Amino acid sequence: MAESRNDLPGVIIPVDTEGNSLSKVELLKDISSGELRAIELACTWRKCKAGDEIISRESASRDVIFVIEGELRIVNFSLTGREVAYAEVAAGSYFGELAAIDGAPRSANVVAHRNCLLACLAPAHFRKVISDHPDVAIQVLEKLARIIRICDDRIMDLATLGAHQRVYRELAKLVTEDPIRKGSWLIYPTPTQAAIASRASTTRETVARVMSQLASADILERKSKTLYVRDIERLNLLIEHAGASEDNVAR
Amino acid sequence: MAESRNDLPGVIIPVDTEGNSLSKVELLKDISSGELRAIELACTWRKCKAGDEIISRESASRDVIFVIEGELRIVNFSLTGREVAYAEVAAGSYFGELAAIDGAPRSANVVAHRNCLLACLAPAHFRKVISDHPDVAIQVLEKLARIIRICDDRIMDLATLGAHQRVYRELAKLVTEDPIRKGSWLIYPTPTQAAIASRASTTRETVARVMSQLASADILERKSKTLYVRDIERLNLLIEHAGASEDNVAR
DNA sequence: TTTGGAAAGTGACCGGCGTCACTTTATCGC
DNA sequence: GCGATAAAGTGACGCCGGTCACTTTCCAAA
DSSP: OOOOGGGOOSEEEOSSSTTOOSTTOGGGTTSOHHHHHHHHHHSEEEEEOTTOEEEOTTOOOOOEEEEEESEEEEEEEOTTOOEEEEEEEETTOEEOHHHHHHOOOOOSEEEESSOEEEEEEOHHHHHHHHHHOHHHHHHHHHHHHHHHHHHHHHHHHHHHSOHHHHHHHHHHHHOEEOSSSTTOEEESSOOOHHHHHHHHTSOHHHHHHHHHHHHHTTSEEEETTEEEESOHHHHHHHHHTGGGTTTGGGO | OOOOGGGOOSEEEOSSOTTOOSTTOGGGTTSOHHHHHHHHHHSEEEEEOTTOEEEOTTOOOOOEEEEEESEEEEEEEOTTOOEEEEEEEETTOEEOHHHHHHOOOOOSEEEESSOEEEEEEOHHHHHHHHHHOHHHHHHHHHHHHHHHHHHHHHHHHHHHSOHHHHHHHHHHHHOEEOSSSTTOEEESSOOOHHHHHHHHTSOHHHHHHHHHHHHHTTSEEEETTEEEESOHHHHHHHHHTGGGTTTGGGO
């Protein structure tokens, strides 16, 4: 475990390195280039490898972390080892603001999904940026509001739906329109079933069962890396209509 | 349904009424009395009766609402009628900030638990207050951060614990020290079992069963309105140790 | 092409807990 | 104190879905 300053893992790199720029960070886009430069200097810059655990629930750091390159996942593990996925963080976004705002310990683990370039800003500095720039504060508020809405939905799902329903919903969230053939829907790249399971809070096996059920009902079709949604209507119907039909899928 | 301006229910009362003061609102405590007065004038003031539905998921209003007197509950209902409780809001606090921040529809229902005096502030006004007062913005951020942490915990619980465990935890959250006999613990006033159930996302019956189990194990003792926690150690053990002992409770 | 390891598919089992249907006990207004 | 209504206790039943234990299929590196 390559712990270093601030007990975050990864390799610290000098501030003035090719590519070390906060200009791609959405949150800071309206900040003058002079001040942005000051923030860049205040950051600790880090490179991490895919698989690195950037933050664990035990880390003492309270920094806000801007993702310049790469992608990360926020997850947690139960005592029994069950994985619960919270979110993904893409380049241009940031995370770790909770601890920076309230000073409490980190509430989840964050692992790099690909190689990442990160800029870490100390809480005091972050709060100053917020105080000096009301529009940044509003953006952070908007982000937290979005997170809360997502959490609330998820709590409702967990509290009121069955495991199958939750898998339907999770799949529905992943559906995008076919970029080539319009009017056709697909999921690409298909996440691993285990990943879907941890987002829907169920088991890999249940996801597998649901998916083969959907496949045999001609709602889904699996072709190597992409998953074609043949009948998006019926998929949505399945979600709406709760357990109503559940086994009438085939007709 | 007594809908009125802003499609919130309840009786609108004139701004200048005895008791219409924002001075007890924690969020606004550092605002000068002059400016506070301006905010008071900008608010729509309302009195609501216990049981009134202040906000439903369909309401068009995006106001932030300060609770001057009374108490409210934030809940949601599934399609099947199952109730999911999110939170309580006490006098001196506020709610409805999500819609005011992001302009999206309300995500939950809010009902008055007792008679309430409310001050409703339009989103634009609220955002102005935030922009003008960085410390208010920080406080709102802190509140949202706290909500997110609570949500995250709840998601973990729902995703990884059994129903009994969740009831234990819910009970543990309600425990306070006996104000008279120190070192002794109790729950007062005891919420209805149905209320506990909706917070732990289970059924009334399960709560009843768990509680009689705990009672027969001499961990809890019920005396009309108060619930005495005779053995807080064992209660915590039950929570920690997951399903490990579960039925060893009695020994 | 081979091959090893990961991902996916599937059957059998069974226990937790939601549902239903009552009975019993509190509680509150008169 | 008494009736009415809500809250709480409890047994029986059944099924959803988690767990285990394999097999089968992918896929990527050698």
